[in-house]
Amino acid sequence: MQVYLVGGAVRDERLGLPVKERDWCVVGATPAEMIDLGYRQVGKDFPVFLHPETGEEYALARTERKTAAGYHGFDFDTSPDVTLEEDLSRRDLTINALALDDEGKLVDPFDGQRDLDKRLLRHVSDAFAEDPVRILRAAKFAARFAHLGYRIAPETRDLMRQMVAGGEADALVPDRVWKVTEAALAGPNPQLYFEALRSCGALRVVFPEVDALFGVPQPVRWQPEVDTGMHTMMVIEQAARLSDDIAVRFAALVHDLGKGATRLADLPSHPGHERRGRRLINAINDRMPLPRACRDLGLLVAEYHTHCHRALELRDDTVVKLFEKTDAFRRPERFEQFLTACEADARGRTGFEHRGYGQAAHLREAYAAAAAVDAGAIAGEQEKKKIPGAIRRARVAAVSQVRERP
Numbered sequence: 001m002q003v004y005l006v007g008g009a010v011r012d013e014r015l016g017l018p019v020k021e022r023d024w025c026v027v028g029a030t031p032a033e034m035i036d037l038g039y040r041q042v043g044k045d046f047p048v049f050l051h052p053e054t055g056e057e058y059a060l061a062r063t064e065r066k067t068a069a070g071y072h073g074f075d076f077d078t079s080p081d082v083t084l085e086e087d088l089s090r091r092d093l094t095i096n097a098l099a100l101d102d103e104g105k106l107v108d109p110f111d112g113q114r115d116l117d118k119r120l121l122r123h124v125s126d127a128f129a130e131d132p133v134r135i136l137r138a139a140k141f142a143a144r145f146a147h148l149g150y151r152i153a154p155e156t157r158d159l160m161r162q163m164v165a166g167g168e169a170d171a172l173v174p175d176r177v178w179k180v181t182e183a184a185l186a187g188p189n190p191q192l193y194f195e196a197l198r199s200c201g202a203l204r205v206v207f208p209e210v211d212a213l214f215g216v217p218q219p220v221r222w223q224p225e226v227d228t229g230m231h232t233m234m235v236i237e238q239a240a241r242l243s244d245d246i247a248v249r250f251a252a253l254v255h256d257l258g259k260g261a262t263r264l265a266d267l268p269s270h271p272g273h274e275r276r277g278r279r280l281i282n283a284i285n286d287r288m289p290l291p292r293a294c295r296d297l298g299l300l301v302a303e304y305h306t307h308c309h310r311a312l313e314l315r316d317d318t319v320v321k322l323f324e325k326t327d328a329f330r331r332p333e334r335f336e337q338f339l340t341a342c343e344a345d346a347r348g349r350t351g352f353e354h355r356g357y358g359q360a361a362h363l364r365e366a367y368a369a370a371a372a373v374d375a376g377a378i379a380g381e382q383e384k385k386k387i388p389g390a391i392r393r394a395r396v397a398a399v400s401q402v403r404e405r406p
Contacts, residue, residue: 001029003058003102004084007091010098010106014116015148024051024058025087025099028080034058046076061087064127085109092134093141093156094122115153121145122153132168135160136180136206139196144187152196160200169205174288177206182291185249191236194253198229209280210253212260217268224350226268228259235348242347243340250294251301251341252348254281258302277302297334300326301341308342311359316400319366320392328367339363362403369402370395 009022026034031047039049039058047060060078063086084107088097094112101107110124121141128134138160142152152160163169184193194210197203204211214229225231232253239252258276262269278299285295307314307322314322322328328335343357373394379387 001033002027002084004099004107006088006099007096010100011095011112011116014098014113015145022056024056025061025084026058027061027082027084027087029060030080031060031078034060047078062090063087064090064130089124090127091124092128092131092137094120094124095141097124119145119149119151120153121150121156123156123159126159128156129159129163129168132163132172133176133180135163135169135197135200135202136172136177139193139200139202140180140184140187142196143184143189143192146189146192157200160202164201164205169202172206178288178290181206182246185246185253186244188240189237190240190249191233194236195233207284209257209260209284213256216259216262218259218270219268222349224352228256231348232256234350234353235345238347238353239341239344242344243337245337245340247291247293247297248337248341248344250290251297251337252344254284254298255301255305255341255345257281274303274306293334297337297341300334300338301345304338305342305345308339308359308363309346311363316403317392317396319363319399319403320370320395322363323367323370323395324392329371332367332371335367366399366402369398373398 004025004027005022006025007023009019012019026049031041031049034047034049035041038052040052041047041049042057046062049058049060050056051058061082061084062076062078063082065075065077084099088099088107088109091097094110094115096112097108097110098112099107106113115122121138123134123138138152138156142150181193184190187193194203194207197206198211198214210229210232213232214227216228217226218228218231220226223231225234232255235252235255236249239249243249254277256273256277257280258273258278259270261276261280262271262273281295281298281302284290290298304322304326307318311319323335326335326338328338339360343360346357346359347353347355373391375391378390378394382390
């Protein structure tokens with residue numbers, strides 16, 4: 001039995017990046033032998049074991065054979081005769097098909113080190129086309145390593161396009177799409193994930209609501225970049241600079257979805273896009289497992305981001321109504337997320353990337369004044385049916401006092 005460190009841990013170590021988790025490949029063993037050594041089997045589709053002391057994953061070397069469309073249609077062979085090279089050959093990218101033996105010697109049958117040096121994301125073999133999840137993973141790695149100069153190899157991008165054209169991407173399961181997308185949103189350049197998917201045609205399949213934004217014009221007075229899809233990518237980029245919060249970044253992605261459904265006669269204006277956007281976000285939520293925090297913030301930002309941008313023009317009672325509609329008094333941390341996403345929207349325009357966003361500071365100050373109103377004391381002085389109105393009037397008055405300051 002031989003054990004090798006494989007995949008991402010080897011890749012990241014050679015890139016000088018922190019290794020977050022380690023995966024191991026076991027050659028020449030059977031499930032019974034692993035169990036006898038104290039490993040605990042956890043894999044259902046194929047034998048994966050947890051080390052009795054470290055808890056790290058050890059998988060038996062395996063080969064795969066495509067039997068049906070999608071990523072579920074595979075037969076696996078995990079016999080002791082499967083070699084390390086055969087196991088590595090089934091991996092997606094050459095930079096992920098690296099291994100280290102127990103003496104620290106590199107095993108690199110597919111020139112992964114060469115591609116690390118060349119900053120290339122290249123598929124190991126044509127077997128890449130057998131699993132549509134690899135389209136998502138290639139896009140995710142393109143975004144994750146873009147700051148290091150990595151790009152998808154032309155031949156790999158061509159293969160991704162062929163997969164989409166052949167309908168392979170249609171077999172992607174929404175749960176898996178979200179899992180990879182969530183990881184991409186957490187990376188340093190999440191907008192590049194969506195751009196990579198669009199470049200091969202996969203964005204139209206997995207996020208048609210986002211793909212529909214490209215080519216949709218906006219008034220140049222407000223959006224110098226004009227194209228709504230380009231604007232959305234710029235907003236995601238700004239959101240990533242402002243916050244590590246996935247919910248904020250997701251809200252940036254979906255804030256303008258309604259503009260993709262604007263009537264042609266209304267273009268380049270987009271009346272009512274806020275409510276249309278809510279319907280489209282709910283449609284995404286219906287087909288994939290969005291975290292509640294992402295869904296709820298996305299809905300709020302889609303409907304009320306224009307209110308935030310007009311904060312200095314709103315009446316005092318409208319400002320308080322905005323706080324109520326966004327549930328700011330009960331969820332102040334989410335209101336802060338809302339403001340951050342709106343700031344990303346404002347900065348996600350050509351020439352506005354480094355400008356301040358005074359509306360956020362204005363609303364924070366107004367909110368602090370409204371939140372300082374002693375609702376309990378007011379409630380103790382009023383008839384029950386008059387309490388909400390009395391609290392609201394007090395909050396409006398507090399906001400008015402703050403906003404009247406020079």
